[in-house]
Amino acid sequence: AQTVTQSQPEMSVQEAETVTLSCTYDTSESDYYLFWYKQPPSRQMILVIRQEAYKQQNATENRFSVNFQKAAKSFSLKISDSQLGDAAMYFCAYCRDMEYGNKLVFGAGTILRVKS
């Protein structure tokens, strides 16, 4: 069974600085998708960024970028120029080839605190 591990229960960053959240996963599949979701106190799950495993190039969305290391099964999220609105719980998630649907396996989450 696939598993996702987030080893940092909590992280802090100063406003305007950069922070990296770690994620590792375990799978025997070669094709899959990886995601980072943000969950603010409102509980709404918001997709931050997505990576297809067959793509070697790391995904980037504005201030958010990933470091995808397929051989190491590592998928970290880098947030640049951190803003107060980035404070939230962040979840790493894995999805097998979507031929099987959009069924996500989530990590336990990392709470990100942003200091002003």
Added chain:
Amino acid sequence: NAGVMQNPRHLVRRRGQEARLRCSPMKGHSHVYWYRQLPEEGLKFMVYLQKENIIDESGMPKERFSAEFPKEGPSILRIQQVVRGDSAAYFCASSLTAQNTEAFFGQGTRLTVV
């Protein structure tokens, strides 16, 4: 274009009662997924449905839990004879197709069993 709508947002039930959680997917979406989030934990997959069909229920507890997605109307997650351990946030997500599309989440229903 309304997003995924879940209701109620908060639900309190006494032990032994039934809980019904509703999810209206985004317009045009025919794939629905239910997840449960226990306190201080990540979301855990429960069930995947298409209209009138259960595709994957590998995450559903064997007893007391059921889900449906009828031809008309919202998807329903039903928990019979609730116990304190059922207290959690229940999230619904929907997608346009099964392949290669983003799943959009609702804001969840927080169930409290007293």
